[in-house]
Amino acid sequence: MSAETAPSYAKPLPVITPENKPFWDACKAGELRMQRCTACGHIRYPINLVCPQCLSAAVEWTRLSGRGTVFSYIVFHQVYHPAYKDDVPYNVAMIQLEEGPRMFSNVVGVSNDSVKVGDVVEVVFDPVTTEVSLPRFRPARVG
Numbered sequence: 001m002s003a004e005t006a007p008s009y010a011k012p013l014p015v016i017t018p019e020n021k022p023f024w025d026a027c028k029a030g031e032l033r034m035q036r037c038t039a040c041g042h043i044r045y046p047i048n049l050v051c052p053q054c055l056s057a058a059v060e061w062t063r064l065s066g067r068g069t070v071f072s073y074i075v076f077h078q079v080y081h082p083a084y085k086d087d088v089p090y091n092v093a094m095i096q097l098e099e100g101p102r103m104f105s106n107v108v109g110v111s112n113d114s115v116k117v118g119d120v121v122e123v124v125f126d127p128v129t130t131e132v133s134l135p136r137f138r139p140a141r142v143g
């Protein structure tokens with residue numbers, strides 16, 4: 001990504017490839033989409049050229065509910081990358097999605113102290129540049 005398209009976001013960004021572009025395009029559109037094997041139905045994540053369950057290459061991009069639970073999390077207090085120096089402490093959470101995959105993200109909208117394993121969360125999208133919206137999770141609304 002050039003400096004022209006991301007003048008103010010100084011943190012590392014995903015490298016968009018032909019393989020992962022549908023994922024990032026969906027995030028930009030406010031949808032969480034992942035590869036679904038059309039041979040066996042397995043949701044592939046991380047993105048892969050073949051299904052890890054049945055080795056089929058047949059795939060479609062399917063929209064997920066965006067709901068899940070906090071499977072695990074940690075709070076970073078140390079600055080491991082200078083771009084994040086103003087963010088510490090921040091949480092990194094592994095989210096168990098309803099459809100099966102687990103993904104790393106952050107729980108937002110609550111203090112780090114209140115994040116708990118098992119919390120029910122829903123995806124929100126953080127448009128950090130014009131091209132990239134990062135999926136993060138917030139406590140799910142009740143009802």
Ligand SMILES: [Zn+2]
Nearest residue numbers: 037040051054
């Ligand atoms: Zn499969």
